[in-house]
Amino acid sequence: MNTAQAQKIASGKGFIAALDQSGGSTPKALEGYGIGKDAWKTDEDMFALMHAMRARIIKSPAFNGERVIGAILFERTMDGDIDGKPVPDFLWQNKGVVPFLKIDKGLADAADGVRLMKPMPDLDKLLDRAVAKGIFGTKMRSVIDAASPSGIAANVAQQFDYGRQILAKGLMPIIEPEVTISIADKAEAEKILRDEILKNLDKLPAGQQVMLKLTIPSEVNFFKPLIDHPKVMRVVALSGGYSREDANAMLAKNTGLIASFSRALSEGLSAQQSDAQFNAELEKTINAIYDASVAG
Template sequence: MPDATMAEQVSKKPGFIAALDQSGGSTPKALAQYGIEPDAYSNDADMFRLMHEMRVRIITSPAFQSHEVLAAILFEKTMDGTVGDVPVPTYLWKNCGIVPFLKIDKGLEEEKDGAQLMKPIPGLDALLERAAKLGVYGTKERSVIRLANPEAIKAIVQQQFDIAAQVASHGLVPIMEPEVLVKSPEKADAEAILAKELALGLDALPGDYPVMLKVTIPEKADLYAEIMKHPRMQRVVALSGGYPLDEACQKLKANHGMIASFSRALVDDLRVSQSDQEFNAILSKVVDRIYDASVNKT
């Protein structure tokens, strides 16, 4: 069963979820944005070490350790890492009061009919068992929708619910992430189809386990309002999806009950060259902005 105190926090308290889960192919780009170019590391081990150092700098910042950040989504290597000699999930919860989640997907299949399913996730049960032992509360798994193709979107939703059931069997709470691309030429129509399929999927859920949902901020404000009320839904959160921070926050404010789970918009202005004082001040300002957009609606 999910931890009751963590469940109360992620489902009811004001705040937002930080996405610190850049992985694999996105890591060099994330490091470059931070100010670390590819010539600064010679292999994957060096690259992931530098990425871990960046994440630890964020996690240990006074700006991050506040009531405003409810939870953090981690990459597998971050989950397995430490802050000093303390495992990252333990540090987040015991030292910061932040609920740890784990990104579990291994990337996307090639696009078919305007959508990209998740690739197979080998060894998923073993990973989920390990995550549960480390004190992780839940998972996040991403697929992508580009076009308003009803059958493709139905397949995306079905895969999300199938993985969610496997996650829940280990006592973890899944965050399903069927992302509609912000540059989709059919974004509003795709989102309308997605909302309908998600509602049907929730109504058909077996058992009694809770789920969460991470979606692109919709073109139609409050599109997911009814889904938020579903008894199996702990929370609906929003990805920034490539929107600049200002635009993401403005759009989020129009969606009542939806909180942020931003990645790029959270870290875009952070640089390795910044002093701790400057780094913390910038992060504090961004955290306050995202918190405000998550809590104070228009």
């Protein structure tokens, strides 16, 4: 594991940008960026447009390691180039931003109040490629839709099982069991989730760490025991459908919790903007998310 990158992620001021929309969420992300479905005919065309959007964000003067400490990439982005340089190298060498990779293959069908991750039989091969590409860590998302003790226990256990496989390759896993923000029993689900994560952290060997990516909690500082845990490198928050304004306001109240926003990062950006307009909008966004991340 790159020591300079580990230090930046563990203690750097700023937030992690989530640039990892996959096949299912790409059309919506492009639509938000002002590119309609009539702009492409094939998946290749669609992903090329998405890559151009991500490259524009990464190349913007607003996007740099002083405020953005890490970036989560989609597999195709990891394999792509910016100005002739592999994206992970461009991020770290040109921008001082630590590269992560989204590794999950989407969600299984809902059962017992949760949606687990689909199986990842080829994960070792993907992790080996990530190591070769200079990736620091990974991210994988599952979902919690109800305060189901057995469902949440299974969800967290699956995350940590894959987490151990990722750690064995020398990569840092971001464990992301997302609690859906609209459920009536969100606070209760978060209590069960916190207890299950603590149980699984205690089973990790001494000296090993993981990262956590969690929904902003209903109760301020509810995840502080996780943030302070010696086996947790950093806890980041997803925006989860909250508007950027609401997500930033909630985040700022939680000490030690930093952002890892996706949709809330690209909100307000458009393919139709001039570079000056685009960079000014991104500067405003990054400033606001940075301020909320370091406020605690």
